[in-house]
Amino acid sequence: MAGTGKVHMRGTEALVSVEDLVMEFPAGRRAVVHAVSGISFDILEGETLGLVGESGCGKSTTGRAMMQLPSPTAGSVRFDGVEMTELSKEDLRRTRTRMQMIFQDPISSLNPRRKVKDIVAEGLSIWHNDAGDTAVQKVNEVLDAVGLDPEVVSDRRPHQFSGGQCQRICIARALVLDPKVIICDEPVSALDVSVQAQILNLLEEMKERYGLTLVFIAHDLAVVKNVSDRVVVMYLGKVCEVAGPDTLYAHPAHPYTDVLLASIPEPDPDHPVSDRQITGELPSPINPPSGCRFRTRCEKVQDLCSEEEPELREIAPDHYVACHFPNEVPVSVNGDGDSS
Amino acid sequence: MAAERPLLEVENLRTYFDTPRGILKAVDGVSFTLDKGETIGIVGESGSGKSVLVRSIMNILTSNAIIPDGSEVFFDGKDTRNLSRSEAKHFWGTQMAMIFQDPMTSLNPVKKVGIQITESIRYHLGASKQEAMERALELMVQVGIPEPRKRLKEYPHQLSGGMRQRVTIAIALACNPKLLIADEPTTALDVTVQKQILDLLASLQEELGMAMILITHDLGVVAGRARRIGVMYAGKMVETADTTTLFHHMNHPYTEALFKSIPRVEHQSHTRLDAISGRPPDMVLDLVGCRFAPRCRYAQEQCITDEPDLFDTGQTGHRQACFYPVGSPENAEALAANQATGITAAGLDLTAAAVS
Structure with a gap:
């Protein structure tokens, strides 16, 4: 798992590029939590980047560090030509209007005491765009776009809505300032499958309609595959594998990606439950393993894995892996009709 | 009772709640049976009444619950609804046990794991403190917790989500129940941990010959795990x-x-979902x-x-x-x-x- 590799970066045309991002938190008694240890990726305009991994792999921390919530310990986040980490407080505030976030638990991320119209309009009122009919129109437009009837919902409060509807309100709130990028941090993990499908479809529609670029953070590979143009698999603060979704699923090269895929419950009784199971627990990010961080749970582990950290390298066109002993990947297949 | 009688028979079960808005019919006439050692999966959206159904079977409803006449739940030939409080206390744990969705809220945060596992062993089986601790250690090994001796002395917050769920499973199994009810046991967990927990439940069930009711909103979870499936909608x-x-x-x-x-x-990315x-x-x-x-x-x-x-x-x-x-x-x-x-x-x- 190398975070140091940058071969997968696509140069200057990217809308957002994150380089060597490091995020560390003090854990008391001079211990340090290495939440994210030098990862790099970039996102083209109009693309959906999926960040996937287990709890504790640093995917949410990465999403938040992009927003400078808080600023990363080291590394750079360039958004539309601007270095986010060097912005003054005021410039950062202005830049953040164009980068919004949606969180996992839609109910707790809405203020229970405020009306829906005020929640959605808050961004506008902060930026003094709330004068007159245009603001009301804008709020109504985004509410309508996310499938809520403005006349019915405007004066209600969050507790009167289901989880799925609250997530729609959160999406409306994120859309109201016309952002370029929305970072979705596990937006459907707390929802039922039926509602999850509604929200995933809605995000796709909003992306089309408003020309958004999305960062989609989730632990469920099936969900990530459905929405992403490019997927970054993370483990314990490092990048394991980067590829287009269809390539990644057809030919997972990293042993960790393999295990993640085998863990997805198949809604098909004829599909035998795979005996592949990830063994052991996630090592502590305070004292991560040397070399490849996945080695303590990897089936293919060799001596080299503890001695040397694998760097990201290209093993097939637009398919990058950080592993000394990756699975064989057919090089000629050229992405399998990949959309990215 | 005839030997062929199913372990659990639920007949026209209705559970209503008296709420300020009126009578809420959470479960409205559900019947099913479950044989010894069998697994049934119950699938449905939030609010479909799956959790209330199993809570009614377990008899752990809130005080505003009304169960109209005609609803019957027979467990091992006994009507569970006529149990007195003291009988019910010995019924839970030894006959039927339950694990819940969120392992953090179903464990007591200020008590050590060992105390929580031994509590029911000492209460139901009258074991001494030391016997109970030994049994707890066995259970910890059985549910696959590494370093069990050390973990027994830890608090729930020191464990990961998957480990906590293993602890709740150990508690549920402590007195060898005949029926284990798992109410969305993996919804709060990662896919990788979900698989570990489901595999664990399947192997324990085989080993112990328990019957299981597995509740989930995900058809994928029950597909490979349950022999029968019941789909619930609106009670x-x-x-x-x-x-x-x-x-x-x-x-x-x-x-x-x-x-x-x-x-x-299997689907291409950006396939539109049928919501x-x-x-x-x-x-x-x-x-x-x-x-x-x-x-x-x-x-x-x-x-x-x-x-x-x-x-x-x-x-x-x-x-x-x-x-x-x-x-x-x-x-x-x-x-x-x-x-x-x-x-x-x-x-x-x-x-x-x-x-x-």
Whole structure:
């Protein structure tokens, strides 16, 4: 798992590029939590980047560090030509209007005491765009776009809505300032499958309609595959594998990606439950393993894995892996009709 | 009692709640049976009544719950609803045990794990402190917790989510229950940990010969794990069948819709998902007709006025409650008729159905 590799970066045309991002938190008694240890990726305009991994792999921390919530310990986040980490407080505030976030638990991320119209309009009122009919129109437009009837919902409060509807309100709130990028941090993990499908479809529609670029953070590979143009698999603060979704699923090269895929419950009784199971627990990010961080749970582990950290390298066109002993990947297949 | 009698028989179970808004019919006439050592999966959306169903079986409802006459729950030939409080206390744990969705809230944060596991062993089996600790250690090994001796002395917050769920499983198994009820045991967990926990439950069940009720909203979770599946919608069982029969011959439009809304890895990325439009009905209202009709693509006049009962489809053990079952000629006609007008009899706009 190398975070140091940058071969997968696509140069200057990217809308957002994150380089060597490091995020560390003090854990008391001079211990340090290495939440994210030098990862790099970039996102083209109009693309959906999926960040996937287990709890504790640093995917949410990465999403938040992009927003400078808080600023990363080291590394750079360039958004539309601007270095986010060097912005003054005021410039950062202005830049953040164009980068919004949606969180996992839609109910707790809405203020229970405020009306829906005020929640959605808050961004506008902060930026003094709330004068007159245009603001009301804008709020109504985004509410309508996310499938809520403005006349019915405007004066209600969050507790009167289901989880799925609250997530729609959160999406409306994120859309109201016309952002370029929305970072979705596990937006459907707390929802039922039926509602999850509604929200995933809605995000796709909003992306089309408003020309958004999305960062989609989730632990469920099936969900990530459905929405992403490019997927970054993370483990314990490092990048394991980067590829287009269809390539990644057809030919997972990293042993960790393999295990993640085998863990997805198949809604098909004829599909035998795979005996592949990830063994052991996630090592502590305070004292991560040397070399490849996945080695303590990897089936293919060799001596080299503890001695040397694998760097990201290209093993097939637009398919990058950080592993000394990756699975064989057919090089000629050229992405399998990949959309990215 | 005859030896063939199922372990659990639920007959026309209804559970209502007296709420300020009126009587909420959370479970409205559910019947099923469960044999010894068998696993049944109960699937449905939030609010479909799955959790209230098992809480009614377990008899752990809140005080505003009303169970009307005619509802029967027989466990091992005994009516569980007539148990006194003190009888019930010995019934829970030794006969039936339950694990819940969120392992953080179902464990006591200020008590060490060891104390929480031994509590029921000492209470039910009258074991000494040391015997109980030994049994707890055995259980910790059985549920696959590394360094069990050290973990026994730790608090829940020192464990990961998956480990906490293993602890709740150890507590549930402490007194060898005959029936384990798992209420969304993996919903709060990562996919990798989910698989570990489901594998663990399956192997423990085989080892101990327990029956299990596995509740989930994800058809994927029960597909490889349960022998039979019951699909619940708005307080009713709408389809029950053997797992293979259910997946191969889905009859109820709700089962079909639930199945289609799952994102599949085999599909190309950016495949549009078939979401179920709308949301479940308000269960305080008097519901007429089929409860799924407002969200159903196939709904006809009859669905709005008459309520379909569960009936046998002809295949063994396969029962469903729909007038226009999926795969039948009536169903195809109903869909064609609805598509021709663009709107179902219940007013669902088929052209916009996919949007919300």
